[in-house]
Amino acid sequence: MSTAPIFDVVPGPVVKRVIDANKKQVFDTVEAAYRLHDSGSTINPDSYFLRYPDNPNARFIALPAHLGGDVQKSGIKWISSFPDNRATNLARASAVLILNDTSTGYPVACLEASLISATRTAASAALAAECISPRPFEGTLAVIGTGIIARTTVEWLLFRNWKFSKINLYDVDHAEAEHFSKWLRDQCNLTAQIQDCLADAASDSSLILFTTTAVDPYLADEALFAQSPTVLHLSLRDICVNVILASQNIVDDVEHCMKAKTSLHLTEMETGNRNFVSGSLVDVLEKRFKLDHKRPRIFSPFGLGILDVAVGNFVLQAAKASGEAIELNDFFSNSSRW
Ligand SMILES: NC(=O)c1ccc[n+]([C@@H]2O[C@H](COP(=O)([O-])OP(=O)(O)OC[C@H]3O[C@@H](n4cnc5c(N)ncnc54)[C@H](O)[C@@H]3O)[C@@H](O)[C@H]2O)c1
Numbered sequence: 368m369s370t371a372p373i374f375d376v377v378p379g380p381v382v383k384r385v386i387d388a389n390k391k392q393v394f395d396t397v398e399a400a401y402r403l404h405d406s407g408s409t410i411n412p413d414s415y416f417l418r419y420p421d422n423p424n425a426r427f428i429a430l431p432a433h434l435g436g437d438v439q440k441s442g443i444k445w446i447s448s449f450p451d452n453r454a455t456n457l458a459r460a461s462a463v464l465i466l467n468d469t470s471t472g473y474p475v476a477c478l479e480a481s482l483i484s485a486t487r488t489a490a491s492a493a494l495a496a497e498c499i500s501p502r503p504f505e506g507t508l509a510v511i512g513t514g515i516i517a518r519t520t521v522e523w524l525l526f527r528n529w530k531f532s533k534i535n536l537y538d539v540d541h542a543e544a545e546h547f548s549k550w551l552r553d554q555c556n557l558t559a560q561i562q563d564c565l566a567d568a569a570s571d572s573s574l575i576l577f578t579t580t581a582v583d584p585y586l587a588d589e590a591l592f593a594q595s596p597t598v599l600h601l602s603l604r605d606i607c608v609n610v611i612l613a614s615q616n617i618v619d620d621v622e623h624c625m626k627a628k629t630s631l632h633l634t635e636m637e638t639g640n641r642n643f644v645s646g647s648l649v650d651v652l653e654k655r656f657k658l659d660h661k662r663p664r665i666f667s668p669f670g671l672g673i674l675d676v677a678v679g680n681f682v683l684q685a686a687k688a689s690g691e692a693i694e695l696n697d698f699f700s701n702s703s704r705w
Pocket residue numbers: 448450453459460484485488511512513514515516517537538539540543578579580581585601602603668669670671
């Protein structure tokens with residue numbers, strides 16, 4: 368006689384406590400998920416997009432994923448992006464993550480996932496930054512698009528011991544850059560300079576973070592990357608084809624990146640090939656190709672659902688162990704067939 372699984376709910380404050388208390392383990396979980404993906408032990412189907420024809424800015428994305436190996440967890444992140452939320456100080460992205468048992472298929476948990484999503488994005492960006500940058504990890508940082516993902520990424524760069532001699536901020540909305548600057552001052556004891564244009568922010572920076580909500584690429588001036596910076600192109604649609612072609616390109620998964628009109632996808636459409644991509648982050652970790660420090664190195668991660676499942680599973684296990692997950696014993700009250 369089988370019993371229905373217990374269904375757990377993990378709210379945002381618990382997710383935050385677990386992540387804050389276990390940053391090293393979360394970082395290692397992200398790297399392990401990338402390595403599992405590289406070894407072929409994951410299933411990461413295409414993301415599904417839902418958009419409103421009369422509101423093209425807004426979108427929902429479903430990211431189903433399965434992690435094999437010793438993790439054995441499936442799940443799906445359902446995340447929405449409504450950039451206009453900012454007008455009322457509401458975060459652009461909101462999300463839930465459903466995790467499933469791989470032997471019965473039953474959902475076993477629902478986790479608040481906007482922080483899980485931001486965390487896996489930021490931790491993977493920090494991992495990429497240290498893999499593709501010259502050592503030591505220091506220099507001038509430019510943040511282009513100073514929202515939630517930028518904030519989380521800077522937190523993770525600082526956690527990984529990056530030291531910045533200068534921080535440049537640029538946002539099309541000056542007030543957003545002001546918020547970010549205040550946060551840096553109050554929470555990190557760091558001073559930043561708000562720049563009035565992209566060129567002033569980017570041109571002397573050794574690490575450049577793109578976390579905008581741009582829909583079409585706009586950075587066409589190769590001179591902005593003349594100093595051969597490390598570029599974390601998390602927003603995926605900022606850099607024009609000529610600049611992509613003049614750079615060394617590193618991805619999370621090449622197949623996924625060539626979709627949804629990302630800068631890389633546009634480059635593939637224009638050139639008819641993918642030769643401009645050197646390889647994945649795991650290829651870098653495994654030294655399967657040589658990094659070229661004389662060119663800009665651009666990391667463009669499409670954002671894999673396997674990272675959400677990996678980090679979400681870590682959070683769930685920790686929340687259950689500490690008794691902070693909310694157990695719903697009778698969630699599946701009608702699961703017995705007879
Ligand atoms: N690759 C991934 O895995 C991944 C994961 C999560 C989020 N993202 C992307 O990261 C981006 C940022 O997300 P967020 O939650 O921080 O959004 P957000 O709305 O909090 O912040 C975005 C900021 O970018 C600014 N901006 C928009 N266009 C700009 C431009 N052309 N130049 C300078 N600033 C500009 C906005 O004013 C805003 O302050 C989004 O595009 C999102 O899709 C990527």
